[in-house]
Amino acid sequence: MDEQPRVSRILPLAFPRGGDKLCELCQERAHLQCDRCRLTFYCNAEHQQADWVGIHQRICQLLVPIRTPTAFSLQRDGQIEMQLKKAELIEICRSVARRKLSERKHQEAVPAAQFYLRCSIDVLGPSTVQLVPSHLLLAEANMGLGNLSLVAEILSQAEWLVLKSPGCGHAVRQQLHRSLGHLHTATGDLEAALLNFANDVYFASEEFGLESTVTSDGYFLMADVFAKQGKISITRSLYSTVAHIWHHHLSKLLKTHIESVQNPDVMFEPSYDQGRQAEVDEVLGTMLEFEQDDSRKDPAQVALVAHCLAMLWFLKGDNLKALGFGSVALQASQLIPNHDLTEAVQGLLQLVQSLQTEPHPGSGLSAQPSPEDVLHQDSPSFQP
Amino acid sequence: MSESDSSSGYVIELKEEKQVRVVLEWIQEPGTSAQCWNAARASFSMVTVTPLGHRKFRFQLRRMKESVLEESAQVASKEDISQFRNSLKQNICVQMLQEGHHRSFSELFSLLRSDHDRRAAEPGSALQLDVPLEEHREKLETVKLHLSRAEQAERTGSWSVVCEQRLFLGRYFSAPEDQWLRELEEAKQQAELCVRQAEDGGWLDLSGRPLRLRACEALWRIYDTLAAAPLIAANYTEALELLNKGYIMATESEDKHFEGEAAYRLGLAYQLTGDHNTAKKFLNTCMQICGTMQDADGLGKAYKAMAKSMESEGNTDETVHCLEKLVDITRSTGQQDNLADACLCLGNIYYNTHQYSRACEFFLQGFEVACGIGNVDLLQKAQVLLGCARADVKSASPAAQ
Numbered sequence: 070m071d072e073q074p075r076v077s078r079i080l081p082l083a084f085p086r087g088g089d090k091l092c093e094l095c096q097e098r099a100h101l102q103c104d105r106c107r108l109t110f111y112c113n114a115e116h117q118q119a120d121w122v123g124i125h126q127r128i129c130q131l132l133v134p135i136r137t138p139t140a141f142s143l144q145r146d147g148q149i150e151m152q153l154k155k156a157e158l159i160e161i162c163r164s165v166a167r168r169k170l171s172e173r174k175h176q177e178a179v180p181a182a183q184f185y186l187r188c189s190i191d192v193l194g195p196s197t198v199q200l201v202p203s204h205l206l207l208a209e210a211n212m213g214l215g216n217l218s219l220v221a222e223i224l225s226q227a228e229w230l231v232l233k234s235p236g237c238g239h240a241v242r243q244q245l246h247r248s249l250g251h252l253h254t255a256t257g258d259l260e261a262a263l264l265n266f267a268n269d270v271y272f273a274s275e276e277f278g279l280e281s282t283v284t285s286d287g288y289f290l291m292a293d294v295f296a297k298q299g300k301i302s303i304t305r306s307l308y309s310t311v312a313h314i315w316h317h318h319l320s321k322l323l324k325t326h327i328e329s330v331q332n333p334d335v336m337f338e339p340s341y342d343q344g345r346q347a348e349v350d351e352v353l354g355t356m357l358e359f360e361q362d363d364s365r366k367d368p369a370q371v372a373l374v375a376h377c378l379a380m381l382w383f384l385k386g387d388n389l390k391a392l393g394f395g396s397v398a399l400q401a402s403q404l405i406p407n408h409d410l411t412e413a414v415q416g417l418l419q420l421v422q423s424l425q426t427e428p429h430p431g432s433g434l435s436a437q438p439s440p441e442d443v444l445h446q447d448s449p450s451f452q453p
Numbered sequence: 454m455s456e457s458d459s460s461s462g463y464v465i466e467l468k469e470e471k472q473v474r475v476v477l478e479w480i481q482e483p484g485t486s487a488q489c490w491n492a493a494r495a496s497f498s499m500v501t502v503t504p505l506g507h508r509k510f511r512f513q514l515r516r517m518k519e520s521v522l523e524e525s526a527q528v529a530s531k532e533d534i535s536q537f538r539n540s541l542k543q544n545i546c547v548q549m550l551q552e553g554h555h556r557s558f559s560e561l562f563s564l565l566r567s568d569h570d571r572r573a574a575e576p577g578s579a580l581q582l583d584v585p586l587e588e589h590r591e592k593l594e595t596v597k598l599h600l601s602r603a604e605q606a607e608r609t610g611s612w613s614v615v616c617e618q619r620l621f622l623g624r625y626f627s628a629p630e631d632q633w634l635r636e637l638e639e640a641k642q643q644a645e646l647c648v649r650q651a652e653d654g655g656w657l658d659l660s661g662r663p664l665r666l667r668a669c670e671a672l673w674r675i676y677d678t679l680a681a682a683p684l685i686a687a688n689y690t691e692a693l694e695l696l697n698k699g700y701i702m703a704t705e706s707e708d709k710h711f712e713g714e715a716a717y718r719l720g721l722a723y724q725l726t727g728d729h730n731t732a733k734k735f736l737n738t739c740m741q742i743c744g745t746m747q748d749a750d751g752l753g754k755a756y757k758a759m760a761k762s763m764e765s766e767g768n769t770d771e772t773v774h775c776l777e778k779l780v781d782i783t784r785s786t787g788q789q790d791n792l793a794d795a796c797l798c799l800g801n802i803y804y805n806t807h808q809y810s811r812a813c814e815f816f817l818q819g820f821e822v823a824c825g826i827g828n829v830d831l832l833q834k835a836q837v838l839l840g841c842a843r844a845d846v847k848s849a850s851p852a853a854q
Contacts, residue, residue: 271558
């Protein structure tokens, strides 16, 4: 990544006549070209730099065989090989854009998402529902940058694609509605946001089940809108459901984790990646804050959410935070007589303390990078 | 007033505003909807129409018409289209969520899924012939309404309303015209949930009766209805299990009337299985309860059932005893139908034990009662029985002499 891009001015005489070279990012007339592949052009150094950081440094050399027509590439075998290479390229762009988004580098995600969409159109054609994931990714990147009118445009294209294929899956619809919900929340049209998040929850329940974390994310977003509308009691009720779903999910993860530590033969290490981890942390943190600020302050909910956070940080390997949230959970659960959570919280606290006094080297308790698929266990991945 | 020329268009009479008649040619333009008419009508009262202000008024109406049309077009493009395009299930679910009733959504969603799964699990069964639950608009709307109300009440802490709504759903699904077993299952679950919720609450309903008791009562009814099908199919084990559960619920409802009724049902069921001892035990319970409640109707039924059990066991004396009791009870309460019936039964017993003159006596009583109430069926039956018995009296007496 410290490798710097090399760039040179376009020499018009070096190319065949006809057809101006266009900027990779903005499709304006280009004046510069990448000096490595010599096949990618830019209108100015700024765009060239943005593309380099965003995606180009990763795919520069991969573009060479794709963008250089040869005798072989025109034959049948060559075409098949070309399709495979393009598919590989698409997958790279998708994962780069995803990663940048989960790291909240929206600006850097735009070139990758843009190229992902362009390649997908190239391979799949301009009007198939399979393009929707790439539209949504691009919309998400622009959403982060606050380009709401652009997002609206992209999403309406995606909506059109979905509309034209009534048989498309629940997962695609779920994602589309979630993106639309985000857009309407940002523009302040809360009723429309609610409608879309409601559809999001409906399709998520159809695809992943009522208890899935995807569904619970939909509930969380709805709760946010209800809070904006001042309907706090609905928000409270939704948060309680979200907390229960996460509690169930994290408890299961914790159990598998402990089993895998006890039995090193099982190499299964379920964990979340940075982005998902941050998201979950934010969801739970928001709910804990809400409950602590709330006048009613339900200790059961505080205990539940704090226990979730403790488990989350324990799985992540941050024992200090796990201890902190664990003790919050314990305090809250002791306020309720015969609360069934107390035992589980105490168990977790003991586990963390025992690990702190005698650290197990290589016991798998520190966060290990895990493949991206594990992170989005129950969220769909689209591969054109 | 000079404008009142009705030849070129519609005339609107404005009773509110000085009876002015205005001719509105534009109403005849294509695309004017009833909605537009109504809107125009509603706003007439706002505008004072004078010959001077007429032009302005007409302009205003035109603008209003445009805005109404535009608005109705917009409404059609969002709500209506999605209502039309999406499935009923999706529309109902999304509405519930939008209103913030997410728990109701998740309950309905699970119910629909279990209905779906059951259908998928039994291909070719009778279930397939029924319309899936997710296509019953009325049922889905009802469930939505009451679940939502219950959830709303739960949020505001009015637990009695929660139970009321859940009970309603329970009763809705156990209504006689809608005895789908799988829905009764749902009704049972609703009522069971209600009993649990009401248990530690100690809430009272509107008439001041604890809700838990009402829930128990509803649950008893549901068990009773559920037991009917296996009873007819001679699947006695299942029927008895349900009826026993029902009996427990009826006992817990603290309503003696229901307890007696439940004991009676259970007694009859045991009678069908041939377990007369247990049957008698429950019938006795029923009799005691009805006795203390002075429920002559219930008491009569119980004695009649008891007599049947005794007769099946060949215990003639006890049978006669029961039937005599029955005759007494029905005579004292003036239940003529039952009295006639009881007399005929008693006559039958004497006839079968060859005590023909006593048989005649009771058949005659039965006949007279039946005549009194004009029950032709019973009357004819009594006539035949009396005729037979008299013939036997005559043939028996010369032989004895």
